[in-house]
Amino acid sequence: MAQTLLEKALVLIEQGENSAVEFKDSAVRKESLAKEIVAFSNSFGGSILIGVDDEGNILGLTQEQQNKIEEWVMNVARNNVIPAISPQLSLLDIDGQSICLIEVEKGKNKPYQTNDNMYLVRVGSTNRSATQLELMRLFQQSGFFHY
16 A cells, blocks of 8 residues: 555654655755755655654644745755756645655756755765765766766
């Protein structure tokens, strides 16, 4: 039986942050979100849950944030990530708290960078600047050059 998005989110929260899951509270800044999107796109993809703290506590989003989150996330993915991407976004209700689930696919147009020229990869539950070798592999995967 297919897992619903709500069930998926609950499992992700229960498992905690890892190489494919990142939690962000509702005050996340666009630069921080862009770094997560870039790192997931350059790696194997992943899920970002906004409205959840680092310990997995569901803090939720305000009504105003809920009204603006889709446009805000899509603007970050378009204006702060190079090349731009279109992640999947869902608003979910968990025990009366609204959270945002952003699903970022493994990028097809690697390498991705933030608009301030940061190439990031996901290492465990953290983001790291890509090493020279990692960056060369990302460019090679893109077909920009062959080794």
